[in-house]
Amino acid sequence: MSNTKTPEAKLSSVMEENRLFPPSAEFSAKARVNAATLESLRAAAAEDTVGFWAGLAKQHISWQTPFTIALDERDAPNYRWFTDGRTNASVNCLDRHLGASGDKPAIRFEGETGDVRIWTYTQLHAEVCKLANGLKSLGIAKGDRVVIYMPHTPEAVIAMQACARIGAIHSVVFGGFSASSLRDRIEDAGATVLITADGGKRGGHIVELKKAADEALSGGCKTIEHVIVFKRTGQAIAWNEQLDLDWTTLLAQQSERCEPEWVEAEHPLFLLYTSGSTGKPKGIQHSTGGYLVNAAVSCQWVFDLQASDVFWCTADIGWITGHSYVTYGPLANAATILIYEGAPTVPDAGRFWKIIQDHQVTIFYTAPTAIRALMRLGDEWPEAYDLSSLRLLGSVGEPINPEAWMWYHRVIGKEKLPIVDTWWQTETGAIMMSPIPGATPTKPGSCTQPLPGIFVDVVDESGTPVEGNNVGGYLVITKPWPSMLRTIWNDNERYIKTYWEQFGNKVYVAGDSTHRDNDGYYWILGRTDDVLNVSGHRLGTMEVESALVSHPRVAEAAVVGRPHEVKGEAVFAFVTCKGRRPEGEEAAALVKELREHVAKQIGAIAKPDDIRLVDNLPKTRSGKIMRRLLRSIAKGEEITQDISTLENPAIVAQLQGKE
Numbered sequence: 001m002s003n004t005k006t007p008e009a010k011l012s013s014v015m016e017e018n019r020l021f022p023p024s025a026e027f028s029a030k031a032r033v034n035a036a037t038l039e040s041l042r043a044a045a046a047e048d049t050v051g052f053w054a055g056l057a058k059q060h061i062s063w064q065t066p067f068t069i070a071l072d073e074r075d076a077p078n079y080r081w082f083t084d085g086r087t088n089a090s091v092n093c094l095d096r097h098l099g100a101s102g103d104k105p106a107i108r109f110e111g112e113t114g115d116v117r118i119w120t121y122t123q124l125h126a127e128v129c130k131l132a133n134g135l136k137s138l139g140i141a142k143g144d145r146v147v148i149y150m151p152h153t154p155e156a157v158i159a160m161q162a163c164a165r166i167g168a169i170h171s172v173v174f175g176g177f178s179a180s181s182l183r184d185r186i187e188d189a190g191a192t193v194l195i196t197a198d199g200g201k202r203g204g205h206i207v208e209l210k211k212a213a214d215e216a217l218s219g220g221c222k223t224i225e226h227v228i229v230f231k232r233t234g235q236a237i238a239w240n241e242q243l244d245l246d247w248t249t250l251l252a253q254q255s256e257r258c259e260p261e262w263v264e265a266e267h268p269l270f271l272l273y274t275s276g277s278t279g280k281p282k283g284i285q286h287s288t289g290g291y292l293v294n295a296a297v298s299c300q301w302v303f304d305l306q307a308s309d310v311f312w313c314t315a316d317i318g319w320i321t322g323h324s325y326v327t328y329g330p331l332a333n334a335a336t337i338l339i340y341e342g343a344p345t346v347p348d349a350g351r352f353w354k355i356i357q358d359h360q361v362t363i364f365y366t367a368p369t370a371i372r373a374l375m376r377l378g379d380e381w382p383e384a385y386d387l388s389s390l391r392l393l394g395s396v397g398e399p400i401n402p403e404a405w406m407w408y409h410r411v412i413g414k415e416k417l418p419i420v421d422t423w424w425q426t427e428t429g430a431i432m433m434s435p436i437p438g439a440t441p442t443k444p445g446s447c448t449q450p451l452p453g454i455f456v457d458v459v460d461e462s463g464t465p466v467e468g469n470n471v472g473g474y475l476v477i478t479k480p481w482p483s484m485l486r487t488i489w490n491d492n493e494r495y496i497k498t499y500w501e502q503f504g505n506k507v508y509v510a511g512d513s514t515h516r517d518n519d520g521y522y523w524i525l526g527r528t529d530d531v532l533n534v535s536g537h538r539l540g541t542m543e544v545e546s547a548l549v550s551h552p553r554v555a556e557a558a559v560v561g562r563p564h565e566v567k568g569e570a571v572f573a574f575v576t577c578k579g580r581r582p583e584g585e586e587a588a589a590l591v592k593e594l595r596e597h598v599a600k601q602i603g604a605i606a607k608p609d610d611i612r613l614v615d616n617l618p619k620t621r622s623g624k625i626m627r628r629l630l631r632s633i634a635k636g637e638e639i640t641q642d643i644s645t646l647e648n649p650a651i652v653a654q655l656q657g658k659e
Ligand code: WTA
Pocket: 274, 319, 320, 321, 395, 396, 397, 398, 399, 400, 421, 422, 423, 424, 425, 426, 427, 447, 510, 511, 512, 524, 526, 527, 533, 536, 537, 538
């Protein structure tokens, strides 16, 4: 598989990939965007990029006060969009559909245990208003931060929308993160309310959310004044009379109407913490107006979203994909979304396909890691279900290897459905590069080209654009766009340093390396910073290292990525111990303990797949850890690099696990 190779080998493997899949005439005929429309969109965007976005902002978003300023560049790279306009995200996602689509299902929900619930737009609106009023009754107002730590159920969407309705800034923390990750995020955001649940149901287990929340709060989070608890599982939980409020009781006292708080376009809609090159996750701050524009428009361009669609994005609400393509984009388009709470293989490997059949899903958007995992379980699973409702497939979160792409195309798409491989990031807010399903010929493994209004380039080490095609380098975005991150919460310096400074504050540095092929198509090769992509989830190597060294037995740790058939990348840790290096059973026991320790510090997704206990880490004479050497070792490659600068060359055999 190409994803188990080095960047160089990966590049040559994708370059051998020359299959081309033109859009089907049948799809193009009905599509919102065909080749001719795409061409005119691109032409309009090239001619007047800011005017192009301003036009879309007026067309797709309802404004209480229309904007007259489209882009304010005075504090670039802190760009501002639609600054004198006022709007509200929840009104755009709910109120404006109540007339024509009030009785239309907004959410079809299926729990892991098979319970199904449906919310029409009218019902969803009422619930959102009740929670919004509940928050207001607790004194929550515009600009206050609310952390949401919920299972993947509609209540998570309701919580987000309720915050948006009153101008509170939400920060969703993925339910798989540990108590200590939750605590860090609450503290960094200075949140006053936490919305959580007793538990969630996933993988046949109960995820103990309230217990983790209690643990987080017991060690800090002094700003939290209230904890709203939704009862999902009904399990016994500890109850703190000072803080805890029952969701149902709180909502029962509230009106189904809540006047929205009209906020300026730049008012932060949410923070979402993501991993970077340091041990501390960064709170990516998104705006209200600009964010909504890209989230809404991309649904129409990329997913060809139509009124009759049932749109299933499998991402958890805790990730950016769950924000833009579960909560905000599809609802802004009055679509019906499907939310499934659980794991893809419960009770068996046919669950996803059965859901598609039962709910007549038309658009299915998932991650390559899920595609690879389902592919390995055998074609008989999808073949046992009627998938004929599907009309479009999507992929997001990591490079999709051509083999997985072809399986998706052949077995799920029956060789006729378009596949959109969408490249974007937490920071970009919405899809930046993707095929347009009715217009762009696709190539397995390529996200093809930027969307209209998005301008990307390839630059070299010095930031100089690499001319022509069949070239590679750093991926940059050369013009601002409405849904770009505004800053890092409480750390604008880090914002500038991370995304702009490297190439003179002129272009946005994505942190990915890319190849542009002879047709001008982009192929994402991977991250250029110390960030791993494990099962489509971003994980900072430094975060895992800090988790490891917080264990009393650990002296030093170095974490690198290793290619993994299903996860894309796996976490590989080299660890030195305080005192003697344990061996045999003692070593095995410590490794097990360290894996659990990392899960406790960060969350199960960060558990290292491999931990190798060694006497020393490979360092240069100036004391720098030789990460490139560790990466080669983790991959099991021959050591070809120069190790003459290594302080302790004898360590190599031990690092390789040979002694
Ligand atoms: C990677 C997820 C290749 C990339 C929306 C990016 C991809 C990081 C793709 C962002 C894709 C995302 N092809 N790589 N289609 N989509 N990536 O912030 O490395 O969780 O920088 O946002 O995922 O991850 P994030």
